[in-house]
Ligand SMILES: O=P(O)(O)OC[C@H]1O[C@H](OP(=O)(O)OP(=O)(O)O)[C@H](O)[C@@H]1O
Ligand SMILES: NC(=O)CC[C@H](N)C(=O)O
């Protein structure tokens with residue numbers, strides 16, 4: 398779940414792309430990049446780090462031009478090196494750059510096919526470089542000097558046929574404009590918006606609508622699954638459904654954790670979906686545990702706050718901030734490596750013992766994935782004097798790997814793997830545990846948009862909509878991307894690798 402952004406404007410885009418990326422930072426903390434186009438010249442800056450650290454004034458001054466795209470990365474394929482930071486660039490045809498959110502499920506086969514049949518060399522292990530090259534090949538096959546929007550849309554259709562998995566992408570075609578497209582299942586979010594200026598319309602595409610709010614754009618709508626939007630350099634906007642058939646299946650985890658609460662994702666206000674998760678969880682607690690004796694509900698900041706507030710309201714119990722979050726530590730779940738994640742939980746959250754002493758507390762989190770957070774915080778609650786520690790999760794147990802852009806590649810690293818609820822409760826050291834039911838989670842999200850008929854819940858139910866996720870594929874993924882493998886490659890790889898076009 399990276400963050401992508403693109404803009405075609407009547408003035409310089411560098412500052413606004415930067416600001417847009419800062420509000421998409423929660424989608425990826427590992428690397429950031431911006432590429433702009435200025436009268437035939439491309440300017441790229443990308444590197445490992447947070448947006449505020451990657452772009453210094455000297456970079457910003459060189460990112461000139463009225464059209465550009467940007468990316469914040471949370472790696473789910475390849476490695477963590479800056480060589481795999483995005484946007485990626487390929488010079489033929491036209492000069493195309495691309496930023497991708499999601500994960501391809503047939504990247505290995507495509508890489509081979511690109512080399513053997515399309516004579517294209519892929520220089521990294523990133524699936525996003527594969528996606529870019531498939532698109533570039535299809536566009537090149539048009540053999541045109543000047544592209545029409547239909548040529549571009551045809552190439553997206555060809556991408557749909559070849560690329561499987563999740564992709565919400567934004568691409569910039571030199572001298573032409575910006576293209577945004579979504580896979581036929583619409584697994585990862587992508588929306589577009591417009592702003593009127595005296596010189597004409599400015600357009601934006603972004604992973605989440607919060608970028609539009611922040612930059613003064615009006616959200617036009619979500620890009621539909623399978624649809625592509627092309628904004629030409631002279632500010633004309635074209636849209637086209639490019640897939641033969643679509644089954645809208647947005648990822649439910651966007652609503653649980655990934656997206657910001659102030660975003661609208663596929664027509665659903667994330668904040669409201671989380672409030673409904675709290676309501677549903679309260680209803681479950683009322684029936685499953687009628688004689689509940691909770692004294693206080695304590696959210697685990699940040700994401701669970703909304704759920705916890707509503708849960709407490711519905712149960713008529715006080716909600717208190719018992720853990721204080723260090724605002725300078727980022728999201729721990731999307732940090733690379735279990736060692737860093739473990740250490741950061743304690744650095745990030747500190748208890749106020751007054752809120753725990755002698756009380757029966759219910760800690761609330763949006764989800765329990767590896768159990769890194771819950772295990773430490775239950776213990777902290779006890780050390781802070783809690784008499785009983787109950788734990789509620791707004792999402793069901795995470796039992797299956799995610800292959801669509803969330804870095805949960807190995808089932809055995811998941812707390813709920815091979816454990817029933819009793820064993821999970823024991824593993825986190827709680828006195829009682831309540832999980833949201835999958836049907837309630839679905840209903841909490843779908844209530845926000847009656848057009849939604851399906852959600853990707855694969856990490857909860859093991860059903861992979863793209864139909865190509867075999868046991869063999871999952872095994873390969875778990876070996877290649879398990880924590881131990883990533884730790885090893887982290888030591889081996891040169892994180893300072895710099896791309897040829899990268900401004901240092
Ligand atoms: O079971 P785990 O593997 O620990 O993963 C789940 C936890 O990670 C996330 O928090 P994170 O710190 O990433 O972000 P937040 O501040 O937005 O809650 C999520 O909100 C849970 O708290
Ligand atoms: N989380 C994502 O969307 C990751 C995009 C891409 N698969 C990468 O690893 O860079």
Ligand SMILES: [Mg+2]
Nearest residue numbers: 697698699700
């Ligand atoms: Mg959290």
